Amino acid sequence: MSSASGRFVIVFNGEIYNHLELKQKLEEQGEAPVKGWKGHSDTEAMLAAIDAWGVEKALQSAVGMFAFALWDNQENTLVLVRDRVGEKPLYYGWQNGVFLFASELKALRKYPAFAGEVDREAVNLFFHFGYVPAPHSIYNGIFKLRPGCLLEINRNDIAARRLPAPRAYWSLESEALAGWNNPFPGDFQEASEELERLMLRAVKMQSLADVPVGAFLSGGIDSSLLVVLMLRATSAQVTTFSIGMPEERLNEAYYAREVAKHLGTDHVEHMIRPEEALKIIPRIPEIWDEPFADSSQIPTHLVCRLARKQVTVALSGDGGDEFFCGYSQYFLFKRLRSLHLLKRLPWETIFRMSAPFMKSGGSKRRLRNARAVVAAWKQPDGQALCRYWMDKFRQVPLPIEDSVWAPSDREIPVFPDVDATACLWDAAYYLPDDILVKVDRAAMAVSLETRAPFLDHRVVEFSLTLPPDYKLKGNTGKRILREVLYKYVPSPLVNRPKMGFSIPLSRWLKQELRPWAEEILTDRPALEEMGIDANGVKQLWGEHSSGYRDHTERIWIIVSLLLWKRS
Structure with missing residues (x-):
């Protein structure tokens, strides 16, 4: 799409949720297109904002999930942009003298100049994490644009076959530091009221669509709160979707059904049959496009397929765990830090003397677990602890040539509170490179658009100002989310151990x-x-x-x- 002035041309993927607000602001300032709006699209509104205010100011004003490429005819400059938290992907790089960019690797592979040489460092990272973290991709010379970043490449760069460094227009790290140094001034009750206001605004904005909108519902804290707010945000009937697992210990369907019954949603449930799940496995490379080993990708794809039969847009609770301290390892990390003096004991001697008595499989497993805990104790800070804990081969020899590895060169702040640091680490790496990749590709494969109100940047920024004990206190995570949810849903309906989305x-x-x-x-x-x-x-x-x-x-x-x- 071309801008009204003819200066800019944009290729856009995603959604600008506040495009109506952008249009209104442009009209009030007398900066709307002179010949009027051509249509009602969010792309046109974003392009007009860029035309009027410039790229970075327009980005600061936009609320949404997106990746786009913008050509500036006046400056002969290409700008690549990715949303703040990383909901939408964008790949780019030089291949045999040609600069390529796309939302999918499969699009790049179609180009004749694409070399397709596997990056061994990316393979190494994949073994450690089960995903390839940004800015890496599985291919040499092809990169993922990091969340909250833009890359500007001009004709001199093109002529020199040069790749400029991306720069941040929004930084999770900076927002986290600002939030830590300037915490929310109110008490817990005031914080919960403000969170509810922000979340309701996000849900209202993301529920607006000219197509049917539903929501994923597991019966847990995040998805239940999301559905509560959807019911408040709209007068229309809300449709919810859940998947049941073939093994009872992994099955959340009962809890989702009970929450849906309490809230009065039109609930759709499907029990996974092993054979249908197994049929998806050969399609995994086609759907996820690069090596990806989060096995919850299978039920995620199935629930997206289920939802797509009735709706075109589905709201999800992604981001609740990372920004409100929901993962079970955060409780463990806190406990480990409180017992850190125990790491001074002669554990290697204790393990060596115990090993001959560990004959059964169960006792050997307990010994391995004890070694993992002691190794975790020895990590110098919350970031190192989180990185160690996420390493899939932390206790097993790696079957490839290992290297000194790090997810990227990002400077993640280390806070005095181990949980705050671990949450930030997960929000920087695990959320955009695993969770959001999993959901986006699973949904796009069936032409379903997913939206995540917890990732509205105003909600994210507010969460980063909250004192740690507003999120995790004792053994209770997501404490502030629970405070809001319990106003609408009885706590016994949703108070249960976190099950994940496993097969x-x-x-x-x-x-x-x-x-x-x-x-x-x-x-x-x-x-x-x-x-x-x-x-x-x-x-x-x-x-x-x-x-x-x-x-x-x-x-x-x-x-x-x-x-x-x-x-």
Whole structure:
């Protein structure tokens, strides 16, 4: 789309939720297009804002999820932009003298100049995390634009085949530091009231659409609060969607059903059959486009497919865990820090003397867990602790040549409170590179648009000003979210241990998926081509398939990488 002045041309992916406000502001300032608006699109409003105010001021005024490319005919400059938290993807880089950019790697692969050489450092990071963190991609020379960043490339850069460094127009790290140094001045009750106001505004804005809108509902804190606010924001009937798991210990469907019944939503539930989940696995490389090993991708895709049968837009609770301290490891981190003096004990001697008495599988597992806890104690700060805990191979030899690794060169602040630091680390890496990748690709594969009100940047910025005990106190996480939710939903309906969104992958790998997994894991030429030690993989698979040790996450990482390579 071209701007009214003819100066700018934009290719846009995403949604500007406050485009009506932008239009109104432009009209009030006398800066709306002279010939009037051509239509009602958010892209036109964003382009007019850029035309009137410039790129960075327009970005500061925009509320939304987006990735776009903007060509400036006057300056002969290309600007690539990604939203603040990283809901929408954007890849870019030089390949054989050609500058390429796209929202999907599969689009880049179609270009004749695309080399497609695998980046070994990215493979190493993938083994540690189960995803490829920005700014890396799986390909040499191709990068992910980081959340909250823009990249400006001019004709001199093009001529020199140069790649300028991106710069931030919004920084999670800066906002976190500002919030820590200038905390919310009110008490807990005032904070909960302000959070409810901000969340209601976000939900109202994101519920506006000219197509049917629904919501994912697990029956947990985040999704239940989201549905409560949707019911307050609209007079229309709200449709909610949930997926049931084949194993009772993983099944959240009952809780979602009870919350939906209490709130009076039009609830749609589907119980996953193992065979339909297994059918998705060969499609994983096509859907996620680069190696991705979060196995909850399978039920996520199924619930998106279920929702798409009735709605075009679905609201999700993504971001609630990272910005309001919801993951169970945060409780553990706090406990570890409170017992940090115990790390001075001679643990290696204790473990060495205990090992001969650990005969059973259960006792060996407890010894491994104890070693993991002691290693966690030894981490110098919350950031190192979080990074250690997220490493899938923290207690197992890596079956590839390892290197000194780090997710990227981001400077994540380290706060005195371990939970605040860990939450920020997850918001910087795990949220945009795992959670949001999982949901965006799963939804886009069925033409469903997902929106996440917790990621409205005003909600995010407010969350970063909250004192840590407003989020986690004792063993209770998401404390302030609970305060808002309990006004509308009885606490017994939603008070339960966090279950996640898991499938019985460990059992499937040993049973239903065993022949398929075994064929992939014993493909020695493919393993060697990717630099993977076939003997190390053989040991991992033997221990897992025999039941000696659970290597589910590690096996899934290797299988996912090889499945992607085959595609």
